Ligand code: ATP
């Protein structure tokens with residue numbers, strides 16, 4: 001039965017029009033008195049862009065995530081405008097604008113520091129008469145390689161991902177145009193894919209990640225039919241270009257709902273294709289606790305509008321992979337520090353291929369990791385030197401997370417907290433009488449020393465500090 005279903009899922013290549021033809025399009029126009037969104041809730045730049053296009057005789061609407069967020073009482077991250085004007089026509093109307101994108105051209109309209117993205121209505125259905133099918137190519141799994149056809153407003157609604165993302169707001173009339181019942185879905189807090197879920201996820205597997213991220217962020221349920229094929233289609237994420245996966249992963253991690261997203265990704269089997277190492281990590285209690293605490297912290301920072309460095313996040317996500325490779329190399333007889341550096345190189349090399357973590361993040365990731373053994377030295381001049389390192393703060397926060405998760409003895413973290421808050425004289429008094437800390441370091445087997453989730457951090461002596 002399962003095999004049959006899998007065969008169906010992996011061999012079917014429906015023409016893109018098949019499910020859309022079955023879609024019932026039913027335009028409802030929702031007036032201000034129902035939806036309550038005033039045009040002054042749109043940023044001046046987005047308003048000016050839409051108004052200028054309309055005054056030039058084109059239709060223009062605020063579309064996508066911004067309309068959705070406003071209806072949910074959230075502040076939109078950015079405003080997108082959809083229009084029937086071609087990119088060239090848009091470009092001519094705005095002095096500060098530029099056409100971007102090669103495959104699908106968009107226009108960026110700039111006012112002050114704000115940029116509004118203007119896209120021409122896009123069609124999604126290959127239209128045999130016009131022979132658009134040749135432009136809309138898919139790979140052998142049904143993934144769209146081009147999405148390059150201009151279309152009507154209805155077609156533009158249909159090619160979007162979820163009904164809640166397919167609403168058009170007309171700022172002049174303060175009306176919302178809804179072809180797909182997205183307004184009701186927003187009220188019911190349901191994320192529903194537009195069209196046939198299997199086909200739409202095959203066209204673009206990233207939509208599965210978007211479903212999870214948006215459902216967490218918007219506190220919505222993924223509607224049952226939409227959710228059903230996700231587990232089986234998860235392997236398709238492996239065909240998505242790694243750079244796109246990286247972008248989506250970063251959006252997810254920096255959404256302020258990273259923990260909820262990661263839990264949900266895992267529950268739906270999506271983490272296999274996306275972050276293969278999450279499998280391994282989350283299956284060990286220590287790894288699970290480390291990531292849980294770290295992502296909780298990250299989410300709290302983002303919600304307080306504080307910055308989070310992507311390098312720090314990836315250092316966290318990959319740390320337990322490094323630890324386990326580091327452990328194996330030492331068991332095989334390598335010395336601790338060379339083993340750590342080798343482990344770091346190996347793990348980063350794997351992730352460059354899988355997730356395309358851009359190399360610009362390598363330096364910070366490596367520095368955070370490489371500084372970890374240095375926290376163990378608490379005698380002589382070493383602690384004084386360590387705190388002057390430009391990346392000390394990140395490495396210190398990282399070390400505290402290791403303590404909180406139970407990987408290190410909490411006493412180490414407490415010592416560093418005291419050391420940091422002390423004046424110079426007190427710092428001298430805090431120094432320990434460590435003989436050669438390097439020689440004292442124990443080789444350790446990770447399996448033996450991993451406490452279970454139930455153990456308290458204080459019980460752990462994994463680092464040989466206790
Ligand atoms: P947010 O910006 O809050 O992350 P969003 O829905 O606005 O969410 P964007 O990436 O800004 O996401 O996309 C804008 C709109 O473009 C979406 O609302 C949706 O209508 C459409 N869209 C984005 N990605 C896809 C996709 N993979 N497939 C189909 N439509 C998409």
Ligand code: MG
Pocket residue numbers: 064065066077078
């Ligand atoms: Mg958006």
